[in-house]
Amino acid sequence: MRVLARACRIGFAITSSFIASAVFASEMPAVDAESAAAAERGEPLYAERCASCHDQPTGRTPHREALLFRNPDAIVRALERGPMRPMAAGLGDADRAAIAAYLTGRLPRPQPVPKPNQCPRTGGLFAPKLPAVAAGDWPDLGRDLANTRFAPNAGIEASNVARLSLAWAYSIPSGAAGPVSVAGDRVYLATGTGDVVALDAKSGCTLWTHATDRLVRSVSVATLSNGRGIVVFGDGRAFVTALDARNGRRLWSTAVDDHALTKVTAAPSVFGDRVYVAMSSIEDPLQHFPDYPCCTSRGSVAALDAKSGKLLWKQFTIRDAPRSAADIEAAGGAPTRPPHQLAAGAEPGPLPAIAPSTDPPARFLPAGGALFSPLTLDAKRGVVYAATGASYDDGYWPDAQSVVAYDMKTGERRWARMFKTPEQVAACRRTEKESDCRNNYDFAAPVVLHALPDGRDVLLAAQKNGEAHGLDPDAGGAILWTARYSKGTDLGGLMYGMAVADGLAFLPISDTSNHFVQPPGLPGGMAALDPADGVIRWKRAAEAPVCAWSDGPCLSGSISAATAVPGVVFHASGDGWLRARRTADGEVLWRFDTGRAFDAVNGVPARGGQLHGWAIAAGGGRLYVVSGASSQGRPGNALLVFEVAAP
Ligand code: HEC
Structure with missing residues (x-):
């Protein structure tokens, strides 16, 4: 039971920095004999191939402790065709599974496969013509070419946001990879699994x-x-x-x-x-x-x-x-x-070999x-x-x-x-x-092109270090103003993107630890900046995270991009909660916990996790939330679709 011992050691080693350590230490991963045997085989492979980065991580590298809570299937996928492919070159299926077992305490288990849930056929030549992408749609990551992430004609606004209710949920096969795009009723x-799918809205x-x-x-x-x-x-x-x-x-x-x-990526x-x-x-x-x-x-x-x-x-x-x-x-x-x-x-070339060598x-x-x-x-x-x-x-x-x-x-x-x-x-x-x-000092989020009321345009750019800038697109990007909106960390400050609506720029604040454990002081929240001068018009602190799960990190920071509709900005956090805030002052008008399990239209339950990436889209009268798209923290497979219920 060395894996269990390792999990417990880690649990105690990080208690000083982990607020909910009591919960953590009692939630040891279940280890069966088969997993334990595989983990023994995985240990030397991990030491040889992975420890150099994951034991003392910097930048985006998830800490080994964060991998402990991963789904073992996700680890195998990362080694097979994800970013860790070069590090696993030459390993066989059993080796990859053994490393996953060593890291998580569990051997990968085949996941329940959702049903195809094919729509009834509406036939070949007579298939309805696809409508052109229209003003009420959400066709790409930024919603529009300027990347405002503002949907002015989505049919959701301050007056009806409190009536949003779950219409259907979908289990994303093999877990959430990223957000949805919406055009017409699709x-x-x-x-x-690397499939691109079209669903009926x-x-x-x-x-x-x-x-x-x-x-x-995406x-x-x-x-x-x-x-x-x-x-x-x-x-x-x-x-x-x-x-x-x-x-x-x-x-x-x-x-x-x-x-x-x-x-x-984008x-x-x-x-x-x-x-x-x-x-x-x-x-x-x-x-x-x-x-x-x-x-x-x-x-x-x-x-x-x-x-x-x-x-x-x-x-x-x-x-x-x-x-x-x-x-x-x-x-x-x-x-x-x-x-x-x-x-x-030209075709992309072969992977570079990582050969052990004694020469530098x-x-x-x-x-x-x-x-x-x-x-x-x-x-x-x-x-x-x-x-x-x-x-x-x-x-x-x-x-x-x-x-x-x-x-x-x-x-x-x-x-x-x-x-x-x-x-x-x-x-x-x-x-x-x-x-x-x-x-x-990275930019993880795109710049937003915004027209000011006086007719000038401004480019809004926010770094992960917690600084936002207004740039003049007509003067070679000359800096008009710089504002500090948060402390900033390697994971943001601003990570995936702001939304700009109702004359304000809304910046979700991550300030999440590299180690993906909840640091003291409740990092996160949201800041609303005036695009003309960078003055912070309002700021809302993060709330204590409340997670529907107990077997993974529970974080208050907001890594996911913001999304806006008239009078409302949607604000997501690492505990899986989604809030609709009033654009004028940040007051919460509606909230929903996406971190739970939901009955899904395609057979197997959809399980939510943290809200990560470009989680939220609004189009065609619906709000689309992908919960658990995550390279770190708490993964899930839930697409949740909300509609405004009749009053
Ligand atoms: C050279 C440093 C390095 C080595 C060696 C390394 N990793 Fe990583 N690993 C990283 C970094 C950096 C990331 C984050 C990548 C990103 O966000 O694109 C990462 C991400 C991951 C992830 C998450 C990937 C995802 O798709 O979410 C897993 C799982 C992982 N590593 C496992 C391993 C395992 C297992 C090994 C050994 C076989 C290994 N890594 C070797 C640096 C490394």
């Missing part, structure tokens, strides 16, 4: 399923000038794929990067028959891997023809190509700037500048804005930790502004114990 989402029955063998987190829906509706998404291997929205048939699929560790944006997509990377963790020749992947932005999938342009965020540190030194430190075009038809491996730089958030499109200025992540080597490579503007047509870089200074980093190193003082 809902589109990606499942934990009224009943939740399944219209079609498109299987990918990739990790897909999808967008759009209508092209030829009237064709497309569902478009990027995946864990950096392909962008468009499906016919009517039937899920594949129209095209294009590789947008050739680095093995580059992926697409769904693309579609405008003027073009698809704009941002690339991120899973190489970030490998910088702590002593045998890995870190690092060679860079974030990038690409534009594709929406009808054919042809790559029109692509720009890396960090423009200097990575070279070995030795070469850069030999060349007197001068970086190179080759043209950054992926050859047409070559180091490469620059790398990083990944884009985890959707792009922001400015039709008036013909510009695409990207908010970029950290460079992997701790340097100050332009355009990492920056807001960068690219010409929509050509991809030419118009301007960039960096938000990290040596002085800030030095101050961070003096005061911050948990942060590596690198990740917290």
Whole structure:
């Protein structure tokens, strides 16, 4: 029973920082003999392959203690086709299961498989024409090209929000991966099995399923000038794929990067028959891997023809190509700037081998500048804005930790502004114990383009370090104001996104610990800023977290993006609770606990968890909440759909 012993040791080791330690220590994972035997086999594999990062984690790495509460299936999935794929290269099924058993105390168990729940067929030629994406829809992550996450015509507002009631729930096969997009009477989402599905918005029955063998987190829906509706998404291997929205048939699929560790996290944006997509990377963790020749992947932005999938342009965020540190030194430190075009038809390359070595491996730089958030499109200025992540080597490579503007047509870089200074980093190193003082200068959320009442436009950009900025899009992103809205951590400050509505910007506050245990002092809450000057108009503190579960972390912080409708901002937290706040003052008008189990239309119960990612969408008179989409903390598989009940 070494695993049980380990769980108990960990439980006691973290009691000082864990408020609900009494609950924690008594909730040891159940260990059966088979799991215990597998865990014994998993221990040396973990020590050899995983401990170097997960025992002393930095940045986004979940602490081993946080993995203890994972579903073992989720761990196996992360090793098979998730971000931990390179670390598990060469391992067999039994090895992966043994590592999962060592980490969680349990062997993976086959999950209940939901029923297909296919909609009745409404036949071929006579199938109803798909309506164009309309004003009341929620077609992509930001709701609109400016990323306001404000749905002015969704049919939900301050006067009826208190009457929201659960209409149906859906068990997302193999767990929640990300949010829904809504167009007309259809809902589109990606499942934990890598399928993209279309559901009927009224009943939740399944219209079609498109299987990918990739990790897909979010999808967008759009209508092209030829009237064709497309569902478009990027995946864990950096392909962008468009499906016919009517039937899920594949129209095209294009590789947008050739680095093995580059992926697409945020769904693309579609405008003027073009698809704009941002690339991120899973190489970030490998910088702590002593045998890995870190690092060679860079974030990038690409534009594709929406009808054919042809790559029109692509720009890396960090423009200097990575070279070995030795070469850069030999060349007197001068970086190179080759043209950054992926050859047409190129396929992403094989995974780099992580071979144990005794020699120190070559180091490469620059790398990083990944884009985890959707792009922001400015039709008036013909510009695409990207908010970029950290460079992997701790340097100050332009355009990492920056807001960068690219010409929509050509991809030419118009301007960039960096938000990290040596002085800030030095101050961070003096005061911050948990942060590596690198990740917290990231932008995890997109910028929002907002029209002020006086006719000027402002770009709203908030970093994970707890600072928000107003930038002038007509003056090269000149800083108009900077406001501190929270303490900030490597997990935000602002993580997935603000909402801008009723003349205010609403920032959910994460301030969540890297270790994913609830720190003292109830981090979280929400701040409402004036977009004109950054003045905080109101701030609401987090409430003590109340979790429907007792076998996982119970957090007060708000990692999920905010969502707004007229007079109301939806605010989600790590304990699975969803609140509807009045935009004027933050007063709670309605609340709902999504962390429970719900009867679902497709047979097996839907189980909620923490609210994470871009959890909430509002469209067509309904509120859609995905509970348990999570790479850390408490996973779940619930899509909950609310409608306004009659008064
Ligand atoms: C080089 C450092 C490193 C090593 C080695 C490593 N990990 Fe990770 N791991 C990370 C980081 C960083 C993340 C967060 C990735 C992200 O958010 O994209 C992560 C995430 C995870 C996750 C969550 C993934 C998800 O999809 O939510 C699991 C599970 C995990 N690691 C398990 C393992 C196991 C098991 C091993 C050993 C086989 C391992 N890791 C080896 C750094 C590492």
